Amino acid sequence: MRAFAFAVALLAAPAAAHHVELLPRLEFVPPAPGTYVLHHIMAAPQGTVLDVDGNAAPLSRYTRGSITLLGFIYTTCSDPDGCPLAYRVFDALKEAIGTRTELHGRVRFVTLSFDPARDTPGVMSRYAGSRAVYKGNGLRWYFLTTRSARQLMPLVEGFGQDVRVTRTGRELSHVLKVFLIDRGGDVREIYSSNFLHPEVVLNDIETLLAEER
Amino acid sequence: MRRSYCVAVAALACAAFTGVHADETCNSPYISKLIKGQEDYVYVWTLGIEGLGDGSDKLVTVDVNPKSKAYGRVINTVSTGTRAEAHHMGLTDDRRHIWAGGLSENRIWVFDIASNPAKPKLVRTVSDLGDKSGFLGPHTYYALPGRMLVQALSNTKDKSGKTGMALYNNQGKFIDAQPMPSSNGGDGYGYDLAVNPKKNVLLTSSFSGYANYMRPLGELIKDGEAMKNFGNTMVVWDLKALKPQKVLAVPGAPLEIRWSLNPKDNWAITAAALTSKLWLVKQDAKGDWNAKEAGTIGDPAQIPLPVDISITRDGKGLWVNTFMDGKTHYFDLSNPEAPKQTYEKVTGKQVNMISQSWDGKRVYITSSLLANWDKGGADNEQFIRGFAWNGSELTQKFEVDFLKEKLGRAHHMKLGSRALYAKPKGG
Numbered sequence: 001m002r003a004f005a006f007a008v009a010l011l012a013a014p015a016a017a018h019h020v021e022l023l024p025r026l027e028f029v030p031p032a033p034g035t036y037v038l039h040h041i042m043a044a045p046q047g048t049v050l051d052v053d054g055n056a057a058p059l060s061r062y063t064r065g066s067i068t069l070l071g072f073i074y075t076t077c078s079d080p081d082g083c084p085l086a087y088r089v090f091d092a093l094k095e096a097i098g099t100r101t102e103l104h105g106r107v108r109f110v111t112l113s114f115d116p117a118r119d120t121p122g123v124m125s126r127y128a129g130s131r132a133v134y135k136g137n138g139l140r141w142y143f144l145t146t147r148s149a150r151q152l153m154p155l156v157e158g159f160g161q162d163v164r165v166t167r168t169g170r171e172l173s174h175v176l177k178v179f180l181i182d183r184g185g186d187v188r189e190i191y192s193s194n195f196l197h198p199e200v201v202l203n204d205i206e207t208l209l210a211e212e213r
Numbered sequence: 214m215r216r217s218y219c220v221a222v223a224a225l226a227c228a229a230f231t232g233v234h235a236d237e238t239c240n241s242p243y244i245s246k247l248i249k250g251q252e253d254y255v256y257v258w259t260l261g262i263e264g265l266g267d268g269s270d271k272l273v274t275v276d277v278n279p280k281s282k283a284y285g286r287v288i289n290t291v292s293t294g295t296r297a298e299a300h301h302m303g304l305t306d307d308r309r310h311i312w313a314g315g316l317s318e319n320r321i322w323v324f325d326i327a328s329n330p331a332k333p334k335l336v337r338t339v340s341d342l343g344d345k346s347g348f349l350g351p352h353t354y355y356a357l358p359g360r361m362l363v364q365a366l367s368n369t370k371d372k373s374g375k376t377g378m379a380l381y382n383n384q385g386k387f388i389d390a391q392p393m394p395s396s397n398g399g400d401g402y403g404y405d406l407a408v409n410p411k412k413n414v415l416l417t418s419s420f421s422g423y424a425n426y427m428r429p430l431g432e433l434i435k436d437g438e439a440m441k442n443f444g445n446t447m448v449v450w451d452l453k454a455l456k457p458q459k460v461l462a463v464p465g466a467p468l469e470i471r472w473s474l475n476p477k478d479n480w481a482i483t484a485a486a487l488t489s490k491l492w493l494v495k496q497d498a499k500g501d502w503n504a505k506e507a508g509t510i511g512d513p514a515q516i517p518l519p520v521d522i523s524i525t526r527d528g529k530g531l532w533v534n535t536f537m538d539g540k541t542h543y544f545d546l547s548n549p550e551a552p553k554q555t556y557e558k559v560t561g562k563q564v565n566m567i568s569q570s571w572d573g574k575r576v577y578i579t580s581s582l583l584a585n586w587d588k589g590g591a592d593n594e595q596f597i598r599g600f601a602w603n604g605s606e607l608t609q610k611f612e613v614d615f616l617k618e619k620l621g622r623a624h625h626m627k628l629g630s631r632a633l634y635a636k637p638k639g640g
């Protein structure tokens with residue numbers, strides 16, 4: 001029933017319907033919100049990040065106080081099952097959350113680059129486009145980078161987001177991972193591509209919110 | 214519009230892995246780095262033998278790259294300094310560490326294989342499994358994103374086969390424990406676990422407890438009561454919720470579980486040790502999971518004792534080692550409901566684990582089952598043997614004699630590669 005309602009919500013808006021088309025089909029019925037436990041996997045790591053204007057801030061500013069969905073990307077990634085998939089899921093979730101007023105102000109998205117050499121704040125700003133602009137739809141989406149690999153590595157390693165430079169030195173090889181972080185800054189779920197689906201993530205967000213009641 | 218923000222520099226390509234693959238076909242699908250070419254190393258988790266070398270369990274690194282001057286030789290050992298019935302190990306999802314444990318106690322040794330893949334380092338010992346969960350004898354180490362799911366075989370209270378799974382994060386911090394189901398057909402036993410993430414299914418199998426696996430085999434099989442204490446079930450779990458959904462009757466101690474890695478397939482296969490049967494676990498048209506006896510391995514009346522199995526990456530073939538007769542079997546799995554043996558060869562006087570390279574061209578076999586179940590005298594060979602497989606014949610390429618090298622009993626294997634580890638550039 002919940003899944004059906006979610007699908008209807010997505011299909012209600014033309015843009016969202018486009019996302020549904022693009023996303024891989026979920027081959028299982030995920031457990032209903034609140035019927036399962038999201039474990040405290042680990043604390044989100046500490047470090048310094050740069051926003052699209054080049055302002056430095058501790059990462060904790062973006063991982064505490066709200067439920068956070070954080071994904072690593074690099075802007076030149078083109079594998080459809082990698083960063084673009086995460087982007088599509090984030091987009092679809094943004095649409096869904098926009099239709100759910102009870103979720104407004106309780107969830108944020110963070111997109112963090114693991115390619116500081118190329119992904120400067122300016123590049124991240126262009127990559128984000130209008131997504132980084134808050135339009136009063138209940139959800140803020142932050143696009144962040146770091147000053148250097150030295151600043152990045154503690155974050156990458158702290159999240160367990162492995163990345164390596166391929167032999168040509170021109171590609172960043174990585175596993176798609178997206179992290180769900182609770183208001184206290186603990187990682188509560190880590191999505192690989194199979195579980196990175198709007199329906200699953202939204203259920204998890206609701207499960208975390210149910211803990212707060 | 215989408216392309217404008219996703220492909221800012223078309224000359225660069227993203228090589229993101231989606232998490233649905235595995236390299237050595239038996240690994241967790243969440244393991245990130247694939248060895249699709251020639252592996253450089255085989256790490257062998259080895260039981261110490263009292264009076265042989267240092268007598269301790271150890272991680273042995275064997276160079277298996279034919280282009281190396283050290284091909285077929287031991288290039289490193291890391292001793293744990295104790296003897297704890299070393300058995301299985303598993304890679305973390307980032308493939309930076311190996312978790313390895315023993316069945317006679319509760320310590321788990323964590324080795325760093327990323328800093329120098331040729332020389333693993335012991336970096337951590339996790340020792341709170343018994344205190345936190347009540348379980349004993351960690352067996353399977355299965356990578357989940359950022360976590361390790363550990364299947365135990367026994368418990369600290371009565372050392373029977375009632376056991377469960379424990380969840381740790383990759384830093385070795387205990388997160389949660391989950392007992393194997395003991396109602397609705399569940400028998401409480403555990404052995405292996407394997408995940409099909411696409412279906413949100415975790416599948417577990419069942420063996421026996423400390424009280425049985427630590428007894429000499431000859432003594433155990435004469436004890437009729439003790440022989441009743443083996444698992445006869447598999448369990449289908451909701452992976453996301455980590456809750457049991459259905460108990461399947463699979464008599465005779467179903468052991469290793471291998472999902473077909475073919476994306477179109479929706480089945481897993483296992484071998485029941487005591488009955489020498491292959492069992493298929495498959496999803497039906499209604500989405501329900503069922504177990505079905507699919508075939509026989511050797512002559513069950515002779516108790517060949519199938520131990521390890523290894524599935525090809527396309528799900529079309531299966532290697533099976535039978536311990537008692539030392540045979541390595543190959544089954545055609547084109548029809549998984551009716552596997553057909555197409556090849557067999559005696560590869561040792563006793564054989565246990567079997568691993569194959571991603572391309573299926575190389576097969577590695579070790580000898581030890583359990584310290585008290587291995588054969589005696591001249592039949593107690595201890596080795597790793599490397600074979601080439603051309604599709605019709607196994608040809609031995611090298612052997613390391615673990616007794617001659619004063620190492621111990623060769624058990625579980627994982628493959629290693631130098632090329633997997635590098636850091637991003639930039640500042």
